Amino acid sequence: MKRREFLKKSSQALVPLMAMPYINFGRVPLFDGDYSIRAIDLVRESIVVDMLNQFAWNQFSTPPVLQQWLKQPETFREEDALAFKASGIDVFALGHAKQTRAASLDYFTQWNRFLAHNAQWLMRIDTVEDMMYANRSGKTGVMLTYQDSKHFDTLDDVNLFHSMGQRLSQLTYNYANRIGSGGFDNEDRGLTEFGHAIVKRMNEVGMAVDVSHPSDRVTLEAIEASSKPVIITHSNCRTLNPGHPRAKTDEMIKKLAAKGGIMGIAEIRFMVKDKEPVTIEDFLDHYDHIIKLVGPEFAGIGTDFDLETEDNPLYMEQRKKMYGEVDGERAKKYRMHTNDQFLVGIEGINHPKRTYDIVEGFIRRGYSDETIRMILGGNFIRASKIIWGV
Numbered sequence: 001m002k003r004r005e006f007l008k009k010s011s012q013a014l015v016p017l018m019a020m021p022y023i024n025f026g027r028v029p030l031f032d033g034d035y036s037i038r039a040i041d042l043v044r045e046s047i048v049v050d051m052l053n054q055f056a057w058n059q060f061s062t063p064p065v066l067q068q069w070l071k072q073p074e075t076f077r078e079e080d081a082l083a084f085k086a087s088g089i090d091v092f093a094l095g096h097a098k099q100t101r102a103a104s105l106d107y108f109t110q111w112n113r114f115l116a117h118n119a120q121w122l123m124r125i126d127t128v129e130d131m132m133y134a135n136r137s138g139k140t141g142v143m144l145t146y147q148d149s150k151h152f153d154t155l156d157d158v159n160l161f162h163s164m165g166q167r168l169s170q171l172t173y174n175y176a177n178r179i180g181s182g183g184f185d186n187e188d189r190g191l192t193e194f195g196h197a198i199v200k201r202m203n204e205v206g207m208a209v210d211v212s213h214p215s216d217r218v219t220l221e222a223i224e225a226s227s228k229p230v231i232i233t234h235s236n237c238r239t240l241n242p243g244h245p246r247a248k249t250d251e252m253i254k255k256l257a258a259k260g261g262i263m264g265i266a267e268i269r270f271m272v273k274d275k276e277p278v279t280i281e282d283f284l285d286h287y288d289h290i291i292k293l294v295g296p297e298f299a300g301i302g303t304d305f306d307l308e309t310e311d312n313p314l315y316m317e318q319r320k321k322m323y324g325e326v327d328g329e330r331a332k333k334y335r336m337h338t339n340d341q342f343l344v345g346i347e348g349i350n351h352p353k354r355t356y357d358i359v360e361g362f363i364r365r366g367y368s369d370e371t372i373r374m375i376l377g378g379n380f381i382r383a384s385k386i387i388w389g390v
Contacts, residue, residue: 030356039359042372043088047135048355049377051168051233051264052212053092054306055142070110073117081121084140087307088355090377091131091141093168093233095304097148104151108164111144124165128384131377145233147213148173149198158201167388168208168231171195171222172215180222181215183245190217191225199225206388212266212302215245219252229260229383234302236271237289240282246271250293257294260386262379264302265290267354269346280348284361287375296371300379305345307352 027034056066069076084092094111098104115124125131125143134141145168152158152169161169171191175182179195191199199222202209209230211219223230238247248256248263256263265286269278272286290299344350349357355376362372 030353033353035356035360036363038369039356039363042359042369042376043355046373047091047131047377047381048089049091049093049131049143049301049380050089050355051093051231051262051300051302051380052095052145052147052266052304053089054095054304055092056306056308070107070114073114076114076118076121078121081118081140083307083352085121085138087352089140090135091125091143093143093145095145095147095234097146097150097170097173099150101151101153101157104146104161105164108144108161108166111142112165115142126165126167127388128381131381131384143167145208145210146170147210148177149179150177152179152198155197155201158198158207159205162205162207166207167384168210168233169202170210170212170214170233171198171218173213180218182218183213183215185215188215188217190215191221195222196225200227203227208384208387213246216249216252219248220255223252223255223259223261226259228387229262230256231261231380231383231387232256232263232302233300234264234266234304236266237286240285240289241271241274244271244274253290253293253298257298260383262298262300262383263290264300266302266304267346267349268304268344270344272346278346280346280357280361283346283349284358284365287362288365291371296367296374297379297382299375301355301358301376303349303354305350305354 026037028037028040030040056069069080096107098107112124115122121139123130123134123137123139123141125134125141131141133139144165146166147170149169149171151161158169171179172182174184176185176189178192179198180191181188195218199209203226209222209226209228210233211222211230212233212235214222219232232248232252236244236247237253238244238249241247246266253263265283266272267283272278273282287299348354359372359376362375367375
């Protein structure tokens with residue numbers, strides 16, 4: 001479904017639902033399908049946090065839509081705001097990063113201006129209370145987070161970017177920086193001395209440490225070094241996808257949980273499973289694994305997608321370029337092509353309403369309402385109270 005069609009249908013579908021009482025039986029039509037009242041109620045009553053969401057990743061529009069919004073905040077319209085709210089997600093944690101400190105300063109400045117200009121629909125998330133307010137007020141929360149920490153030239157930069165709204169930073173992306181090694185590096189040198197100091201400073205100022213993309217050693221050493229819970233915003237379980245460098249071992253997950261951390265499951269198909277077919281059930285298996293291993297208190301949502309769909313050929317080309325031409329032998333080993341297309345998302349959850357489908361999946365698996373609410377956002381709120389409280 002194209003963006004305009006989705007906006008029209010989603011806004012029409014949600015109007016009668018907002019007036020409905022909280023009941024937990026039957027099914028109702030929503031978007032292009034139908035969902036159980038239980039699933040709809042769970043999404044509505046929960047504070048839903050997507051710990052890694054690209055917000056508006058697509059680059060095929062001219063100019064790219066996010067670039068246009070950031071440079072011209074007034075081009076963000078009510079119909080755009082409706083799309084984000086209709087998704088069921090209350091808080092979008094961003095999935096972007098720039099290569100330099102200067103570019104990052106400019107980027108965060110643009111985001112702050114964009115959010116301030118569109119304050120009737122959007123709000124920056126600085127505190128746990130902000131997440132709760134976003135849910136109550138009908139606004140969409142945006143958490144300024146980064147998928148790399150190259151912008152920390154000095155320890156004081158952690159303080160600077162925190163003052164600009166950054167609340168979470170991934171230590172390294174796929175390849176090494178001054179902090180440590182990345183998941184696709186051929187040699188894993190672990191967390192550097194500077195990296196240890198960065199983790200300590202992040203703990204001090206109240207910025208969450210994210211170890212989704214770092215190497216195995218950096219993941220383990222950062223969890224050990226941190227005095228506060230560490231977050232894996234978007235990854236998968238290596239037990240279910242053996243050998244994948246972007247998946248986390250049982251040892252890592254156990255150590256993360258012992259520190260009070262939380263792990264989100266990415267929807268990228270080649271991270272979920274090492275061979276086709278890849279289905280929503282394979283995706284849900286990763287939640288089952290975490291819950292059996294350490295309990296439901298340590299699982300969260302971290303899709304690594306925006307609200308775009310994969311039915312646009314130009315979007316597919318961009319995804320193919322992003323994931324299909326990765327440098328390095330270790331990276332090439334772990335990408336996956338399907339037929340003549342490069343499919344990244346998983347059918348059934350590769351669309352704007354996927355939160356509802358994920359909840360339906362949890363219901364099929366027999367998860368209790370309490371467990372589902374924890375996964376949707378309660379666990380992240382619990383960890384954030386500890387991490388952000390200074």
